[in-house]
Amino acid sequence: MQAAPGLVRVLGVVIARDLRLAVRHWDQVVQPLIFFVVVTTLFPLATSPALAQLRQIAPGVIWVAAMLSSLLALESLFRPDVEDGTMEQWVLSGQPLSVLLLAKTATHWLLSGLPLVLMAPLVGTGLGLPASAWSVIAASLALGTGCLSVLGAIGAALTVSVRRGSVLLALLVLPLEMPALIFGARAIDLAIHGESVTGPLNLLAAMLLLFVSLGPWAMAAAMRISVEN
Amino acid sequence: MLESTASASSSAALAVRDLHLWRGERHLLRGLSFTLRSGELLQIIGANGIGKTSLLRCVAGLLPMETGEVFWGDKPIRQVGDEFARSLAYLAHLNALKGDLTPMENLLASVSLRREVTQELLESTLARLQVLQCAALPVRSLSAGQKRRVGLARIVLLDAPLWILDEPITNLDRDGIEIVEHCIAEHLNRGGMVLTAAHQLLLQGRPEARTLELH
Numbered sequence: 145m146q147a148a149p150g151l152v153r154v155l156g157v158v159i160a161r162d163l164r165l166a167v168r169h170w171d172q173v174v175q176p177l178i179f180f181v182v183v184t185t186l187f188p189l190a191t192s193p194a195l196a197q198l199r200q201i202a203p204g205v206i207w208v209a210a211m212l213s214s215l216l217a218l219e220s221l222f223r224p225d226v227e228d229g230t231m232e233q234w235v236l237s238g239q240p241l242s243v244l245l246l247a248k249t250a251t252h253w254l255l256s257g258l259p260l261v262l263m264a265p266l267v268g269t270g271l272g273l274p275a276s277a278w279s280v281i282a283a284s285l286a287l288g289t290g291c292l293s294v295l296g297a298i299g300a301a302l303t304v305s306v307r308r309g310s311v312l313l314a315l316l317v318l319p320l321e322m323p324a325l326i327f328g329a330r331a332i333d334l335a336i337h338g339e340s341v342t343g344p345l346n347l348l349a350a351m352l353l354l355f356v357s358l359g360p361w362a363m364a365a366a367m368r369i370s371v372e373n
Numbered sequence: 374m375l376e377s378t379a380s381a382s383s384s385a386a387l388a389v390r391d392l393h394l395w396r397g398e399r400h401l402l403r404g405l406s407f408t409l410r411s412g413e414l415l416q417i418i419g420a421n422g423i424g425k426t427s428l429l430r431c432v433a434g435l436l437p438m439e440t441g442e443v444f445w446g447d448k449p450i451r452q453v454g455d456e457f458a459r460s461l462a463y464l465a466h467l468n469a470l471k472g473d474l475t476p477m478e479n480l481l482a483s484v485s486l487r488r489e490v491t492q493e494l495l496e497s498t499l500a501r502l503q504v505l506q507c508a509a510l511p512v513r514s515l516s517a518g519q520k521r522r523v524g525l526a527r528i529v530l531l532d533a534p535l536w537i538l539d540e541p542i543t544n545l546d547r548d549g550i551e552i553v554e555h556c557i558a559e560h561l562n563r564g565g566m567v568l569t570a571a572h573q574l575l576l577q578g579r580p581e582a583r584t585l586e587l588h
Contacts, residue, residue, distance in 0.1 A: 148459060148487065148488070149487070154486055157486060158482075161478070161482040164478065165474065168474070168511075169473060224471075228468075228471065229467030229469035230469045230471070230483070232435060232465055233469045235435060235458075236434070236463050237487060238456070238459035238486075240455075372436060
């Protein structure tokens with residue numbers, strides 16, 4: 145037997161495989177993104193195009209839409225791998241399951257979080273926000289969707305053995321995501337009014353670090369329980 | 374690998390001691406014990422639902438056991454942990470293949486977690502299992518028997534001393550069964566160990582092939 149491949153190689157192999165799979169069915173991958181754009185553009189139509197009013201609701205609209213769109217992609221995060229037996233092989237791969245699941249979570253963010261970040265100027269324009277706020281929208285979404293991906297992955301690992309567990313997943317994950325929602329929306333709100341945004345953004349960054357460092361262990365523990373059944 | 378298995382050939386490499394297993398209310402395995410030595414094939418037989426798959430999952434470490442112990446060398450597997458996992462190639466009912474990827478991509482992604490493989494090695498293994506002609510097709514379009522062969526190619530590629538195969542010849546034609554027997558015989562000759570659950574016995578009449586019937 146040869147020496148086992150290093151962790152960086154393992155991360156690379158899993159991310160490359162998942163990105164390749166995403167390219168093969170890109171139509172499913174873009175759904176959360178389209179959902180996000182459609183929901184945020186519906187609000188000016190449904191409420192009022194008056195700038196003052198839009199700017200008041202914009203932070204909340206952007207963040208609630210981001211949360212729901214992240215949730216849409218969660219259901220298919222681990223389920224296919226568990227159903228076709230790949231997850232069992234990962235448990236037996238001799239590589240730390242936490243690293244394998246972190247790699248999957250990173251890919252999930254690349255496909256469902258990063259596109260939202262890149263949409264910040266479009267969504268900002270749609271809601272009549274000043275161009276000066278775009279960078280803050282992007283930053284708050286970048287840090288915040290990272291938090292959403294990790295928390296969501298823990299929930300997905302816990303509910304993966306539950307049949308039709310998507311409602312349970314939402315009930316489990318959404319309350320945990322509230323701090324990200326509050327600070328993320330607050331940052332955009334402050335940016336619209338031209339005030340300093342370092343406070344909420346720093347808090348989001350701290351939360352992201354905490355979740356990324358501790359989340360993979362929770363995912364692995366939850367996944368081991370799910371695979372046993 | 375050859376050296377280590379040669380020196381260990383006299384002592385039991387995999388030992389199951391007094392294993393009890395319940396699934397829900399049913400007491401499936403009642404105090405099962407067996408040993409598997411280097412160069413041996415042990416085939417678990419028994420009726421459907423008797424607990425063959427549960428036994429294999431238990432030995433692989435996927436299913437926690439209530440009482441009893443599985444030893445790898447002289448240590449229980451729960452102490453050995455990842456080292457045991459790296460000595461193991463496990464083929465379940467499911468082949469663990471992604472329908473949207475080709476056999477080559479599937480094997481590269483799963484085997485690379487364990488060891489480095491070259492394109493040539495992947496191709497020669499697929500050729501050995503006679504599925505090289507579908508190496509570039511998505512697995513979704515393969516027949517059930519061809520998928521099983523790709524699943525078996527993964528086992529061969531993992532280069533692990535212990536193979537645990539859950540009904541390896543499901544969906545295989547006569548040629549396929551012959552290839553599997555050949556792969557297993559070669560693995561045993563190199564000092565490997567094979568534990569299978571089966572309805573149809575492989576390598577019949579060979580001294581290194583034993584059976585164990587569950588009641």
